[in-house]
Amino acid sequence: xxxTSVALRLLQRSSRGGLLLRRRGLSAASAAPASSITSxxxxxxxxxxxxxxxxxxxxxxxxLCFLKVLGVPNLASAVQRDPQLLERxxxxxxxxxxxxxxxxxxxxxxxxxxxxxxxSCDVNDDLHRKVAILRALGVRQTGRFVENCPRFAILDVExxxxxxxxxxxxxxxxxxxxxxxxxxxxxxxxxxxxxxEATVNYLVEECAVPRHRLxxxxxxxxxxxxxxxxxxxxxxxxxxxxxxxxxxEHVIERNPRVLGSSLPTLQAKHAFLTTVWKRSVSELExxxxxxxxxxxxxxxxxxxxxxxxxxxxxxxxxxxxTADVLFAKKLAGVDPTLVVTPGLATKTGKDAPTGEPVxxxxxxxxxxxxxxxxxxxxxxxxxxxxxxxxxxxxKYLPGGFVGVDIFFVISGxxxxxxxxxxxxxxxxxxxxxxxxxxxxxLAPALSVVVFVTAFLLAMLVPPYVPSLDEYYTxxxxxxxxxxxxxxxxxxxxxxxxxxxxxxxS
Numbered sequence: 140x141x142x143t144s145v146a147l148r149l150l151q152r153s154s155r156g157g158l159l160l161r162r163r164g165l166s167a168a169s170a171a172p173a174s175s176i177t178s179x180x181x182x183x184x185x186x187x188x189x190x191x192x193x194x195x196x197x198x199x200x201x202x203l204c205f206l207k208v209l210g211v212p213n214l215a216s217a218v219q220r221d222p223q224l225l226e227r228x229x230x231x232x233x234x235x236x237x238x239x240x241x242x243x244x245x246x247x248x249x250x251x252x253x254x255x256x257x258x259s260c261d262v263n264d265d266l267h268r269k270v271a272i273l274r275a276l277g278v279r280q281t282g283r284f285v286e287n288c289p290r291f292a293i294l295d296v297e298x299x300x301x302x303x304x305x306x307x308x309x310x311x312x313x314x315x316x317x318x319x320x321x322x323x324x325x326x327x328x329x330x331x332x333x334x335x336e337a338t339v340n341y342l343v344e345e346c347a348v349p350r351h352r353l354x355x356x357x358x359x360x361x362x363x364x365x366x367x368x369x370x371x372x373x374x375x376x377x378x379x380x381x382x383x384x385x386x387x388e389h390v391i392e393r394n395p396r397v398l399g400s401s402l403p404t405l406q407a408k409h410a411f412l413t414t415v416w417k418r419s420v421s422e423l424e425x426x427x428x429x430x431x432x433x434x435x436x437x438x439x440x441x442x443x444x445x446x447x448x449x450x451x452x453x454x455x456x457x458x459x460x461t462a463d464v465l466f467a468k469k470l471a472g473v474d475p476t477l478v479v480t481p482g483l484a485t486k487t488g489k490d491a492p493t494g495e496p497v498x499x500x501x502x503x504x505x506x507x508x509x510x511x512x513x514x515x516x517x518x519x520x521x522x523x524x525x526x527x528x529x530x531x532x533x534k535y536l537p538g539g540f541v542g543v544d545i546f547f548v549i550s551g552x553x554x555x556x557x558x559x560x561x562x563x564x565x566x567x568x569x570x571x572x573x574x575x576x577x578x579x580x581l582a583p584a585l586s587v588v589v590f591v592t593a594f595l596l597a598m599l600v601p602p603y604v605p606s607l608d609e610y611y612t613x614x615x616x617x618x619x620x621x622x623x624x625x626x627x628x629x630x631x632x633x634x635x636x637x638x639x640x641x642x643x644s
Contacts, residue, residue, distance in 0.1 A: 325364060
C-alpha cells in the first residue's frame with residue numbers, strides 16, 4: 140500500500156479524540172530530507188544516539204514524520220522503548236493500522252507511544268488471535284482493552300496469558316469477562332498469575348472469606364485483585380481488625396471497596412462515625428458501606444440530624460442511603476419544602492474536623508418525591524372506584540371488574556420503574572428493602588381492615604350463618620397476603636360467576 144493510501148487512514152487527534160485528516164504531514168513526509176541524520180534527529184527533538192550514524196537520513200525523517208502524523212505524543216520515549224522503530228518503512232505499518240482502526244480505535248498515536256512494537260508485530264498471530272481470545276473470554280470492547288493495555292500485542296499467549304486465565308477460571312462462578320474489562324493491565328503478564336493467586340489465598344486463608352463467595356465479592360469490585368498485597372491490603376485488614384471489627388470477612392465480602400480507600404481516609408471516617416456521631420462498631424460491621432461514603436457526606440448528614448435534634452435516631456444504613464427528600468422528611472422530621480442543611484466550614488473557612496454545623500444554609504428542595512406521579516395515582520383511584528361501584532350494584536357499571544386489571548397493570552409499570560432505578564447495592568439488599576418498604580406501607584392498613592371487618596362480623600352477623608367460618612378463614616389468609624390464592628383454589632361457586640363478556644355459554 141502506498142504511503143498516501145496509508146495516510147488517508149491516519150487520523151489526527153482533536154481535543155476529544157476526533158477523526159481529522161492531516162494532509163500537511165503527508166507532504167512533509169515526502170519533503171526533501173535534511174543534510175544529515177544528526178540534524179534530522181535534532182529537528183524532531185531526539186538525541187543524536189537515537190539512530191546509527193550510518194542510517195539513511197531520508198528514511199528516518201520519513202518515519203519520524205509518519206509517527207508525528209500518527210499522533211505519537213513523545214517520539215523520544217517511543218524510540219527509547221523500541222530502538223528499531225526508526226528503521227521501519229511506514230508502508231509496512233499499514234496492516235497494523237488497518238486492524239487497529241477495525242477495532243474502533245481512533246487514537247492510535249498514544250498506543251504506539253506506549254508500545255511501539257504494535258507496529259511491528261504479526262497482525263494475525265499477535266493481534267487477531269489474541270483479540271479472538273479476549274472475545275471468547277467475554278471482553279465486550281476489545282478496542283478499549285487494547286487502548287488501555289497496548290503491551291497486550293507483544294504478550295506471549297502461553298507464558299503471559301494462559302496461566303492467569305486458567306487460574307481465574309478455577310474460581311467458581313467468576314465472571315472472567317468482567318474482570319478483564321475492569322483490569323486490562325492487572326491480569327496478563329509475567330508473574331501476574333502468582334500475584335493473583337497470592338491475593339486470593341490471603342483473602343481465603345487470612346481474611347476467612349468463604350471460597351464459594353469469592354466470585355460474588357469480586358463481581359462487586361474486580362479491582363481488588365489489582366491491589367498490592369503487602370503495601371495495601373494487609374495494612375488495611377490489620378487496621379480493620381484493630382478497631383474491633385470481629386467479622387472482617389463479612390466487611391470485605393459485603394463491601395470490598397473499603398479496601399480501595401487509603402488508610403488515613405478510613406481512619407478519619409471511622410473516628411468521625413464512632414467518636415463524633417457516636418455510632419457503634421457493630422453498626423459499621425452490619426453496614427460496611429458507611430466507610431466508603433465521603434467524609435463530607437457523613438458530616439453533612441450528621442450535622443443535619445444534630446441541627447434538628449435527631450442525632451442518635453435511626454439506623455445507619457437508612458440515614459446514609461436514603462435520598463435527600465426522604466431523609467429530611469422521614470428521618471429528620473423536617474418539612475422538605477425548605478430544608479436547612481448544615482454548613483461544613485468553620486469560621487476560618489476550613490473543614491470542621493468535628494462536623495458540627497456552623498454556617499447553616501437554606502437549600503430549597505421539591506415538596507414531594509421527584510418520582511411521584513399524581514396522574515398515576517388518579518388513574519388508580521378511578522380503577523378502585525370502578526371496582527367499588529361494581530360490587531355495590533353491577534347494573535350501574537357492568538364492566539367495573541376490569542378496574543382490578545387496570546390497577547395491577549398501572550402498578551406493574553410503577554414497580555418496574557422503581558426497579559430500574561436500583562441504587563448501587565447488592566440485589567439481596569435492594570429487594571429486601573423493596574419488600575420491607577411495601578410491607579411497612581401496606582401491612583398496617585391491611586391489619587386494620589381485617590380486624591375491623593372481623594369485629595363487625597362478630598357483632599352483626601348471626602353465628603348460624605353458613606359462610607361465617609369462611610369469612611374468618613379468608614381474613615386470616617388475607618393477613619399473609621393469600622386471599623386471592625384462597626379464593627382461587629377453594630370452592631366458592633357463588634363468587635365464581637363469569638361476567639357475560641367472558642362467558643362462552
